[in-house]
Amino acid sequence: MRKEYREYHFDRMVQSIIHFASLAYDGTPKEAFGMFRYAPRFREAIETILKTGEPGVLLLKMIDKYLIEVLTAHERGKKIALCTFNFSPGVLKPLDVVPICLEPVTTLGVMMWLRGLGEYLNYCCEIGFTETSCSAQRGALGAYLAGLGVKPDFVLCNSIGVCDTNATAFNFAAEYLDLPFYQLNAPPLLTDERSQKYHRQDFRGLISFAEEQTGKKLDVDLLREVIIETDKQDMIMCEIEDLMRLVPSPVPGIFNVFMYSAKYIYGGSKEATDVMASMLEVAKRNASEGRAGTTSGKEDARAFAVYVDHYSAQLRPWSWLDSKNISHLGCMMNGFWPVHAPYAEENLKEGTYIMDSTNEDTMIDSLADQMSRMPMVKQIRGPYDDPHQWLSDTMASIRTYKPDFCMYTGTIGCRNTWGAIKILARDTEKMGIPTLIIFGDAFDHRITSWESMRDKIDEFLTVRGILK
Amino acid sequence: MLNEFSEVAKTLSNRFIQQWKDDGKQVVGFMCSYVPEEIICAAGLLPFRMRGIGASSTSIADTYFGPVICSFPKCILQLAGEGKYDFLDGIILIPGCDSIRRIDECWRKAAEESHGKFPPFHLYYGVPHKLTDYSLEWFVAETRKLVESLERHFGRKITPEDLTHAIKIYNQGRILLTRLDELRAGENVPISGADATAVIISAGVMPRDAYNRLLEELLQKLSRSTNGMTGKKRLLLAGSIIDDIDLVRLIEASGGIVVADTLCFGSRSYVDLVEEDGDPLVAIARRYLSHKLCPRMFGSYKERLEFMKQRVRQARVDAVILQNIRFCDMHGSENSLYERDLEAMGIPCLKIEREYGPLVEEGRIKMRVDAFMESLNT
Amino acid sequence: MLVAGCDVGSLTAKAVILSDGKILSQAVRRANSRPEESAKEIMDLALADAGLAFSDLAYVIGTGYGRRQISFVNEVVSEIVCHGKAAQWLNPSVRMVIDVGGQDAKAILVDENGSVVRYVYNDKCASGTGRFLEIMAEALEVPLGELGEQATISQNPVSISNQCTVFAETEVVSLLNNGKAIPDIASGLMRAMAHRIAALAKSIGLEPEIAMSGGVAKNQGMFSALEEVLGLKIMRLEGDPQINGALGAALLAEEAMRKTVS
Incomplete structure (x- = not known):
């Protein structure tokens, strides 16, 4: 790692960018956008977020609040857990634990910084990661392993049985920093009684582990709050997703990444609910005016990403799709599967979760069910064409949102999706949905530049006759 | 006799398999050491540890698999697509690791498109990644399902006596292999690492009772042997699967001798036994789920390091070669963690990344091993 | 009516001038790192050959890797469309085009009108492209043009299964050091590359008749290796396969003119 990188506190840097960006909008828009001239490196991403108006501002304020919580956790006597992204943070609130949501923090870094997180990515390889391991962890983790961020007290992993390269990164971090480690493990099945029981016991194991680490008991009142809040925000999220079915879709494409960011970073909190509610307002307004959620108000095509989005380009993928009047209808990362979700068709209901606040046991079971259905944990745990797996979920999204085309981008660390994408793309093509597989890395622009990916998408849209 | 083992280890469908098939019996393939061979054996079937040796391209496999996948499952699918696994009557696939587990759908699609080359029986068998009372309970149920599927398809009831008998045979094989390790640990090493690898690989690809007899003979011969190798640097081989004798030979050509390993085709497959009393099915499930020597069992690095140290001490190892197949x-x-911890103990390590398959990188690997051996000798 | 197609690839630039459905002139030369300049040079060559001036052309379409940087054309079109168009024009029964260029390889499915149905690119890696052969020819110290011929005389092709260009190069060097004959290595390389391209084509489903275009199609060794690996005959298209991108662009230019006229 270059010397100058060692002089800055990583979390502090991310937080200060987000903090000042979120304040910018408190002045007049003219003041705000005038100020961005002085922040050329972060400008594009921040502008793209703030252009959405209130939802973007609320999102930045939410992230800012979260990062401050992480930065001050130890002074406030709280323990910090290094967590996978697909770890509903609401789970940790009643345990008095503050999570470092690793992949979302990597995402913030690669989205905001012109040069991405190359130095941190490389640092992981310098100390022993393979260069083929997933960039989603390697980004921010490089900073934590180099001691340039807050110091986690223990590690919680929700990707065992789901993604080896992810689990390996967390395992490595625990060994390297000598931290206690707890893994939630997903068997290949989800809805059968045996696997449900497994998940619920495994989750109780997590609670005991966290209680041991903090020396505190699970706060049942806080647990109830989280359950109720999660249910509320899920209802709003589902309403937004329901509006996405309209043609044109009144939901701005970037709202999808806002939704899953809010869930990953602050799911179960009031702040996340506020972000969702604000997005719903905008979407409803567009719907009532018959406008698409794109800047122009027009929709020329509808897109669905079968895996993740592409993060390492200052949010350019979203602004580019928007400039082409293409509604982005989300990706696998949006597949949380609450019972009200529009894609949760009748025969797929057993793959969903409900928030049941009846008593402590039902609440814990609800969270266990939610955790076992988090994006990726649900879809890529077993054979791709098993019930409730990747193919079934992709098909449900296609039937629900009616995209004109599908895209796949991932990371070069993703054995699991690269292992089945050619087969999945055949199935979606057979359904009549043109599907583009792009070789790139969502968190490392050095693998394929966004410009080159954009040209491939552009060519695809023309050659396959999607955009006339 | 060593020739016999090396013949078996070098050919995909060896003479024992051919004999077995000629006798009208059936073979079930598997790709990961977390599949209980005892159960396949108890069903009167021959468990066959699948390998990718002899694949000279991966064009069939690349039709289904994406680009950033380990070459081991790719080579296996390639061979199957070329009809070289036509002696299999069934296959059991598991989530050993992500590259291995995605062969499940690639295999099925390839089978749909090339009739007759792929076996009719196909089962996906789940193995959790941690050992707790509830994961064992889940795994016992999964193992019962495996038993039932085999019974249904192959039309033969698996009794507790069948299981107990199979456990005995496999345990005996494991004990014999441990004796081989003891001989290799001596001052005078009676067998090269390459030959020992051939012996160990053979365990997974021939009937185990015949194997045990052959191995027992070999052990007697080796224990009487007086012209062992001395004075060479003693190496331990660790990391991704190696079932290629020529790779071990290449490493030893630089002057060292491989006296121990912590490999999947190697010692990991025989260091722990199945308990011989109690419910045999539960005992089998417990043995396989308690097995923490593969990094697929996350959170157990310290136990693996302990195992590594124990093998280093036992075989008086001078240096360790840590290798991984690209994308593993x-x-x-x-x-890298081993390198950090072993070097801190004063044990030199060489870390290499390689491809699985015929020795295509001979020059590259040789150069690295040569340099490493030189540094050990100075 | 005079129209032209100009194809600026990563290694070479190509131009074709058409006069009422007939090829009037064509040109191929090495591209430099500035697409605009390469495009101008290659157009000048083709124009000089036909004794024409740029102003004589009614419509010009640009294609290829550097197409966005060509300012003088009337329109730019993806080379996928161009290769599909040209192959189908040269032989109407073609349903799949395998185009192997300097930097990438593609398999393209076309319908009876020459329109693209589905296509796929190689992964980012250079193995399976013209550049791969160039690097290997350099390592073997054989002129690129002779590599294919060398391969055809091989008695005992070596097995080269390395997927990475960089690793394959070191592999070639160690094979040479081990005394392997150049024709055998060349043949091994052709097969290795043919396997990569075959996997690409098979991943979207083979559809006869299959034609090959792009510079690598000129390589006889490659052509036969691919036929062998696919187990299917590959159609030989008339003319120089390397100019098919430019030809397709010129054909599309003609279509565009016809539309404006009617």
Whole structure:
């Protein structure tokens, strides 16, 4: 790692960018956008977020609040857990634990910084990661392993049985920093009684582990709050997703990444609910005016990403799709599967979760069910064409949102999706949905530049006759 | 006799398999050491540890698999697509690691498109990644399902006596292999690492009772042997799977001798036994789920390091070669932890990344091993 | 009516001038790192050959890797469309085009009108492209043009299964050091590359008749290796396969003119 990188506190840097960006909008828009001239490196991403108006501002304020919580956790006597992204943070609130949501923090870094997180990515390889391991962890983790961020007290992993390269990164971090480690493990099945029981016991194991680490008991009142809040925000999220079915879709494409960011970073909190509610307002307004959620108000095509989005380009993928009047209808990362979700068709209901606040046991079971259905944990745990797996979920999204085309981008660390994408793309093509597989890395622009990916998408849209 | 083993280890469908098939019996393939061979054996079937040796391209496999996948499952699918696995009557696939587990759908699609080359029986068998009372309970149920599927398809009831008998045979094989390790640990090493690898690989690809007899003979011969090798640097081989004798030979050509390993085709497959009393099915499930020597069992690095240290001490190892197949992040990253911890103990390590398959990188690997051996000798 | 197609690839630039459905002139030369300049040079060559001036052309379409940087054309079109168009024009029964260029390889499925149905690119890696052969020819110290011929005389092709260009190069060097004959290595390389391209084509489903275009199609060794690996005959198209991108662009230019006229 270059010397100058060692002089800055990583979390502090991310937080200060987000903090000042979120304040910018408190002045007049003219003041705000005038100020961005002085922040050329972060400008594009921040502008793209703030252009959405209130939802973007609320999102930045939410992230800012979260990062401050992480930065001050130890002074406030709280323990910090290094967590996978697909770890509903609401789970940790009643345990008095503050999570470092690793992949979302990597995402913030690669989205905001012109040069991405190359130095941190490389640092992981310098100390022993393979260069083929997933960039989603390697980004921010490089900073934590180099001691340039807050110091986690223990590690919680929700990707065992789901993604080896992810689990390996967390395992490595625990060994390297000598931290206690707890893994939630997903068997290949989800809805059968045996696997449900497994998940619920495994989750109780997590609670005991966290209680041991903090020396505190699970706060049942806080647990109830989280359950109720999660249910509320899920209802709003589902309403937004329901509006996405309209043609044109009144939901701005970037709202999808806002939704899953809010869930990953602050799911179960009031702040996340506020972000969702604000997005719903905008979407409803567009719907009532018959406008698409794109800047122009027009929709020329509808897109669905079968895996993740592409993060390492200052949010350019979203602004580019928007400039082409293409509604982005989300990706696998949006597949949380609450019972009200529009894609949760009748025969797929057993793959969903409900928030049941009846008593402590039902609440814990609800969270266990939610955790076992988090994006990726649900879809890529077993054979791709098993019930409730990747193919079934992709098909449900296609039937629900009616995209004109599908895209796949991932990371070069993703054995699991690269292992089945050619087969999945055949199935979606057979359904009549043109599907583009792009070789790139969502968190490392050095693998394929966004410009080159954009040209491939552009060519695809023309050659396959999607955009006339 | 060593020739016999090396013949078996070098050919995909060896003479024992041919004999077995000629006798009208059936063979079931598997790709990961977390599949209980005892159960396949108890069903009167021959468990066959699948390998990718002899694949000279991966064009069939690349039709289904994406680009950033380990070459081991790709080579296996390639051979199957070329009809070289036509002696199999069934296959059991598991989530050993992500590259291995995605062969499930690639295999099925390839089978749909090339009739007759792929076996009719296909089962996906789940193995959890941690050992707790509830994961064992889940795994016992999964193992019962495996038993039932085999019974249904192959039309033969698996009784507790069948299981107990199979456990005995496999345990005996494991004990014999441990004796081989003891001989290799001596001052005078009676067998080269390459030959020992051939012996160990053969265990997974021939009937185990015949194997045990052959191995027992070999052990007697080796224990009487007086012209062992001395004075060479003693190496331990660790990391991703190696079932290629020529790779071990290449490493030994630089002057060292491989006296121990912590490999999947190697010692990991025989160091722990199945308990011989109690419910045999539960005992089998417990043995396989308690097995923490593969990095797929996350959170157990310290136990694996302990095992590594024990083998280093036992075989008086001078240096360790840590290798991983490209795209194997589990072994690749863990190898770095071993390097850190072993070197801190004063044991030199060489870390290499390689491809699975015929020795295409001979020059590249040789150069690295040569340099490493030179540094050990100075 | 005079129209032209100009194809600026990563290694070479190509131009074709058409006069009422007939090829009037064509040109191929090495591209430099500035697409605009390469495009101008290659157009000048083709124009000089036909004794024409740029102003004589009614419509010009640009294609290829550097197409966005060509300012003088009337329109730019993806080379996928151009290769599909040209192959189908040269032989109407073609349903799949395998185009192997300097930097990438593609398999393209076309319908009876020459329109693209589905296509796929190689992964980012250079193995399976013209550049791969160039690097290997350099390592073997054989002129690129002779590599294919060398391969055809091989008695005992070596097995080269390395997927990475960089590793394959070191592999070639160690094979040479081990005394392997150049024709055998060349043949091994052709097969290795043919396997990569075959996997690409098979991943979207083979559809006869299959034609090959792009510079690598000129390589006889490659052509036969691919036929062998696919187990299917590959159609030989008339003319120089390397100019098919430019030809397709010129054909599309003609279509565009016809539309404006009617």
